[in-house]
Amino acid sequence: MEDIDNGRWKDLDCLLLRPGNLVGENFEPGEELRSDLQEFAKVLVVGAGGLGCELLKDLALSGFKNIEVIDMDTIDVSNLNRQFLFRMQDVGKPKAEVAAKRVMERVSGVNIVPHFCRIEEKDIDFYSEFNIIALGLDSIEARSYINAVACSFLEYDSDDKPRPETIKPMVDGGTEGFSGQAKVILPGVTPCFECTIYLFPPQVKFPLCTLAETPRSAAHCIEYAHLIQWDQEHHGKPFDEDNPEHIQWIYSQALERADTFGITGVTYSLTQGVVKNIVPAIASTNAIISSVCALEALKIATGCSKSLSNYLAYNGTEGVHTGVTEFTKNDDCLVCGPGVLMEIDSCTTLQKFIDLAGEHPRLKLSRPSVMYRGNNLYIQAPPVLEEMTRSNLQLPLFELMGKVPKDSVHLSGTVITNDKKSTTTRKVRISFKGISDEVTDMDTAGGG
Incomplete structure (x- = not known):
């Protein structure tokens, strides 16, 4: 052998x-x-x-x-x-x-x-x-x-x-x-x-007027169902591109619209590709x-x-x-770099921290999710994960981070650049005011 x-x-x-x-x-x-x-x-x-x-x-x-x-x-x-x-x-x-x-x-x-x-x-x-x-x-x-x-x-x-x-x-x-x-x-x-x-x-975008008035391709019909009909029918319910039932609904609506305008080529596979921008x-x-x-x-x-x-x-x-x-590392990268420093009180809740981060001039994030050492402290979407992490919002961030006086968290959310929305991640270095390494070490040693 x-x-x-x-x-x-x-x-x-x-x-x-x-x-x-x-x-x-x-x-x-x-x-x-x-x-x-x-x-x-x-x-x-x-x-x-x-x-x-x-x-x-x-x-x-x-x-x-x-x-x-x-x-x-x-x-x-x-x-x-x-x-x-x-x-x-x-x-x-x-x-x-x-x-x-x-x-x-x-x-x-x-x-x-x-x-x-x-x-x-x-x-x-x-x-x-x-x-x-x-x-x-x-x-x-x-x-x-x-x-x-x-x-x-x-x-x-x-x-x-x-x-x-x-x-x-x-x-x-x-x-x-x-x-x-x-x-x-x-x-x-x-x-x-x-x-x-x-x-x-950049992802391919279609003018809304074309989607609504003069669709000319299967992709136009799919995007109309995705961008317009979904909100009209579901009244603000978030669309989950990884949910087969949601994709099936888009496919069915796009197929009906394509038949109305005499357009062929709408398939379930193409619907997935257009919605998820898959080549x-x-x-x-x-x-x-x-x-x-x-x-x-x-x-x-x-x-x-x-x-x-x-x-x-x-x-x-x-x-x-x-x-x-050979590309060069961005020393100011807010994900792999040292990150943006924020000093907050130990009693600051996760919800308050998210609000402060949204107002920070370097972060400029809307609706951010928060991750600490790979653990999801709060996730905005999909709804099932948001519900699972919602209870953390009222807890002090200091407690959620295991009473570590200085460490980093990652925030992922939406930014707007040149009138275009995109999803990105930012690294934030957290320093809790008035708490030193020695204090937390003593707290741990005392079992309290």
């Missing part, structure tokens, strides 16, 4: 068992490194769609044996053309569970734990267990959330230098048709997701970007080569072109 196993990992051994000129600073080749990779390295894959399926397969074949995957979606027929781990009999089942099962069936020795839930439902202890987080997402909001979680572990020393042991590495992949990107994020060292969020193109994926692009992300995860875990610095763009529209760009 040992000989078979050695033969199985011969390609991996070419990287891990011999020295090189491009290796990381602390790289020490040897069989022990391979054993440590397989025994101790723990990777979280966020998303089990087109890119996520490829990531699970590539990571398992690269020597990672301890993998977990989280995804809230179930398998749809439209997924089968590119999400290769799924079959027709899997339609309606959780993506994470089916993907984990299929990879474990084909790659012996790997253990993949699936989580069928929203990423917001996991607390800080869950995310703290992983050495690397690999993102296979199609949502800017979800990326921002995971980025905020990873950056919440980051601590700075007295010279505002990141403490290496608190850095939670991330590898972010994304595809759009025949184009894709891969990014290595080392919070505090390289740009985080928020530092380079400007790289994402159709190409299987080959997913495979290419996933291979880059898996290799970067291997580099981070073993130091067998220097990591990507720090953004790779792939374009397969006309020929094949890849280019690497």
